[in-house]
Amino acid sequence: MTATPSPIRVRIAPSPTGNLHIGTARTTLFNYLFARHHGGTLILRIEDTDQVRSQAHFTENILSGLKGLGLSWDEGPDVGGAFGPYFQSERNDIYFKALAELEAKEQVYPCFCSEADLQAERQLAEQAGTTYIYSRKCSQLPQAEAQARIESGATPVWRLRVPSKAVVFDDLIRGRIEIQSDLIGDIIIAKRDRSPIYNFAVVIDDVEMQISHVLRGEDHISNTPKQILIYEALGATLPAFGHFPMILAPDRSKLSKRHGATSVGEYLDKGFLTEALVNYLALLGWSAPDNREVLALNELSEFFDLDHVNKSGAIFDIEKLTWLNGQWLRQLPRETLLERLDPWLEKQGTPAAGFDRDWLLAVIDLVQEKCRLLPEILEQAQFLLQAELIPDPEQSQKAFELASAKEVLSAFAAAFEQLDTWTVETLHSLFEQQKSQLPYKMKEIMWPLRAALTGRTAGADLQQSLFLLGQKRSHERLQSALSQLKG
Ligand code: GLU
Numbered sequence: 155m156t157a158t159p160s161p162i163r164v165r166i167a168p169s170p171t172g173n174l175h176i177g178t179a180r181t182t183l184f185n186y187l188f189a190r191h192h193g194g195t196l197i198l199r200i201e202d203t204d205q206v207r208s209q210a211h212f213t214e215n216i217l218s219g220l221k222g223l224g225l226s227w228d229e230g231p232d233v234g235g236a237f238g239p240y241f242q243s244e245r246n247d248i249y250f251k252a253l254a255e256l257e258a259k260e261q262v263y264p265c266f267c268s269e270a271d272l273q274a275e276r277q278l279a280e281q282a283g284t285t286y287i288y289s290r291k292c293s294q295l296p297q298a299e300a301q302a303r304i305e306s307g308a309t310p311v312w313r314l315r316v317p318s319k320a321v322v323f324d325d326l327i328r329g330r331i332e333i334q335s336d337l338i339g340d341i342i343i344a345k346r347d348r349s350p351i352y353n354f355a356v357v358i359d360d361v362e363m364q365i366s367h368v369l370r371g372e373d374h375i376s377n378t379p380k381q382i383l384i385y386e387a388l389g390a391t392l393p394a395f396g397h398f399p400m401i402l403a404p405d406r407s408k409l410s411k412r413h414g415a416t417s418v419g420e421y422l423d424k425g426f427l428t429e430a431l432v433n434y435l436a437l438l439g440w441s442a443p444d445n446r447e448v449l450a451l452n453e454l455s456e457f458f459d460l461d462h463v464n465k466s467g468a469i470f471d472i473e474k475l476t477w478l479n480g481q482w483l484r485q486l487p488r489e490t491l492l493e494r495l496d497p498w499l500e501k502q503g504t505p506a507a508g509f510d511r512d513w514l515l516a517v518i519d520l521v522q523e524k525c526r527l528l529p530e531i532l533e534q535a536q537f538l539l540q541a542e543l544i545p546d547p548e549q550s551q552k553a554f555e556l557a558s559a560k561e562v563l564s565a566f567a568a569a570f571e572q573l574d575t576w577t578v579e580t581l582h583s584l585f586e587q588q589k590s591q592l593p594y595k596m597k598e599i600m601w602p603l604r605a606a607l608t609g610r611t612a613g614a615d616l617q618q619s620l621f622l623l624g625q626k627r628s629h630e631r632l633q634s635a636l637s638q639l640k641g
Contacts, residue, residue: 161194161195161366162188162189162192162193162194162195162366162367163194163195163197163363163364163365163366163367164185164188164189164194164195164196164197164365164366164367164368164369165185165196165197165198165199165359165360165363165365165368166178166181166182166185166196166197166198166199166227166370167198167199167200167201167356167359167370168182168198168200168201168216169200169201169202169204169207169208170200170201170202170208170209170210170212170213170216171204171207171208171209171212172212172417173212173215173216173219173417173418173419174215174216174219174220174417174418174419175416175417175418176401176409176416176417176418176421176435176470177371177400177401177409177416178216179219179220179223179418179431179435180398180401180435180438180439181369181370181371181398182198182220182225183223183225183432183435183436183454184369184398184436184439184440184458184463185369186225186226186227186455187436187454187455187458188367188369188458188459188460189228190455190458191455191456191457191458191459194366195228195229196226196227196228196229197227197228197229197230197235197237197240197363197365198217198220198227198229198230198231198240199230199231199240199241199242199359199363200213200216200231200240200241200242201242201352201355201356202241202242202243203242203243203349203350203352203355205243208243213231215419217230217231217232219417219418219419222418222422222428223418223428223431223432224428224429224432224451225432229363237362237363237364242355242359245355245358245359246349248358248359248362249344249349249350249354249355249358250348252350252354252358252388253312253343253344253348253350253354255388256312256314256343256387256388257312259387260297260315261314261315261387261388262312262313262314262315262343262344262387263292263293263295263300263312263313263315263340264292264295264300264303264304264310264311264312264313265288265291265292265310265311265312265313265340265342266292266295266300266303266308266310267288267291267292271291272288275288275289285337287336287337287338287339288313288339288340290339290340292310292313293313293315293340309346309347310346311342311344311345311346312342312343312344312345312348313340313341313342313343314340314341314342314343314383314384314387315340315387316335316338316339316340316341316383317335318334318335318336319334319335320332320333320334320335321333321334321335321338321379321382321383323378323379323382323392323395324394325375325378325395325396325397326367326369326394326395326396326460327396327397327398327399327460327463327464327465328372328375328396328397328465331375331378331379333379335379335383338379338380338383341353341380341383343384352377353377353380353381353384354384356377356381357381357384357385357388357390358388360393361385361388361390365393366393366394367393367394367395367396368393368394368395368396369395369396369397369398369460370396370397370398371397371398371400372397372398372399372400373400374397375397378395378397396460396463398439398463399439399463399464399465399466399467399468400467400468401438401439401467401468401469401470402467402468402469402470403469403470404469404470404471406467406469409470413470414472418431421475424527424529425479425498425527425528425529425530426475426476426479426527426528427479427482427483427486427494427528429450429451429482429486430475430478430479430481430482431475432451432454433447433448433449433450433454433478433482434474434475434478436449436454436458437468437474438468438470439463439464439468440458440462440463440464441462441464442457442462443457443462447478448478448481448482448485476526476527477526479526479527480525480526480527483522483525483526483527483528483531484522484523488515488518488519488522489515491518491522491531492506492511492514492515492518494528495518495528495531495532498528498529498531498532499532499539502532502539504539504540509539513622516622517535517538517539517622518531518535520535520614520615520618520619520622521534521535521613521614523614524614534613534614536609537607537608537609537610537613537619537623538619538622538623543608543609543631543634544609545605545609545610546609546610549605549609549610549611550605550609552601552605552611553601553602553604553605553606553611554602554605554635554638554639556597556598556601556602557598558592558594558598558599558602559602559639560636560639560640561592561594562592562594562598562599562602562603563602563603563606563632563635563636563639564636565588565591565592566588566603566632567629567632567633567636569584569587569588570584570625570628570629570632571629573625576621576624576625577621578617578618578621581617581620581621582617585616585617600616602635603616604616605635606631606632606634606635606636607619607620607623607628607631607632
């Protein structure tokens with residue numbers, strides 16, 4: 155890899171035309187990790203030139219979503235910096251000035267061709283079976299004539315005078331890329347009102363903000379040669395370029411809404427942890443040098459480099475993300491987990507404040523092992539958190555139909571009542587004793603018990619569960635099941 159120029163200044167430039175997309179989150183993460191790894195600066199710039207589709211609430215969603223993932227930037231609309239403004243919509247004067255400079259250097263020319271003129275050119279190319287490139291008709295207009303037409307009210311677009319040459323760049327991820335500028339033609343860089351076209355604004359901003367590395371998704375790779383031509387016209391130093399592989403659906407098509415959730419918020423709403431999401435996003439196109447998979451943000455910053463970013467598309471695998479989430483559920487301190495569960499507990503009408511904190515922590519400990527998503531914890535612990543038992547009808551029926559049910563429940567009810575101290579240990583001995591006395595197999599004992607006490611035939615460790623459920627509630631549940639069986 156080529157030596158990294160210093161100082162390192164990278165940027166992310168989201169367009170606020172939708173909620174925070176996982177692709178934007180991944181690009182931000184990679185830029186963040188690159189900046190942190192190399193002690194560089196990360197700049198966040200909002201590309202809101204599309205006035206119709208850009209909306210303030212999307213900007214808010216993107217900024218808060220990125221912060222929620224634990225990411226931060228050194229310059230941006232919310233934190234300021236020496237190279238602002240950081241909203242493109244506030245930078246028009248800068249773009250106008252740059253256009254005027256290119257005009258003065260005759261690097262751009264006004265194009266008066268109408269839409270109909272261009273359409274006719276396009277058709278000719280189509281008939282000839284060639285790629286359409288603008289004919290450069292207006293580039294021949296004498297300057298005085300162009301000036302006169304503008305003075306009499308014509309509003310041209312502005313085209314870059316593109317020299318015929320090979321545009322070459324060494325992509326930090328994809329290697330050498332080369333394209334003949336003749337296949338690009340004299341691109342439009344400013345509209346009839348002199349406002350910049352996307353590629354022009356991006357280059358001006360990247361030059362003005364002294365960006366050293368432009369690291370973005372591969373969907374922008376076709377813009378890069380055009381942008382390089384603009385840098386050259388401006389006489390500006392080129393940054394290094396690197397394009398991250400696309401995030402693909404399992405069928406290898408571009409990930410889109412029809413494959414499921416595409417915004418970060420939707421994943422958080424499903425009960426994924428920010429730690430797991432960040433960890434998974436990092437693995438979308440990158441792998442750690444030692445192939446470790448469960449990595450926290452600080453570890454990712456330590457290990458991340460462009461050398462280990464892949465060229466080929468990264469498949470978004472929900473199973474892998476869910477697995478990672480399970481790893482993180484077990485890895486996070488249970489106090490943190492309780493904090494994350496807070497809104498979920500609130501939402502299901504059993505707020506954390508209604509329980510003893512240590513008891514809640516013990517409940518988390520009990521069920522966490524088998525869970526992969528936050529709401530699964532609530533589901534597994536439902537029989538403890540909800541005052542009333544909410545039985546699974548099928549499982550209860552299956553258990554209570556067993557010939558052993560009535561006798562098992564009666565025997566345990568009597569034993570529960572007589573137990574002096576209610577601890578996990580005394581419960582273990584009680585179970586051992588009952589099992590040796592009852593003439594039934596394991597399943598014939600455990601199914602009715604579990605169904606009566608937890609509403610299911612399987613779940614977390616039963617003695618631990620009962621300890622947390624308490625003697626009174628456990629006894630009541632057996633009695634209630636017995637009366638149901640007798641009725
Ligand atoms: N605004 C572009 C996007 O949201 C980013 C452009 C760039 O990184 O150059 O995809």
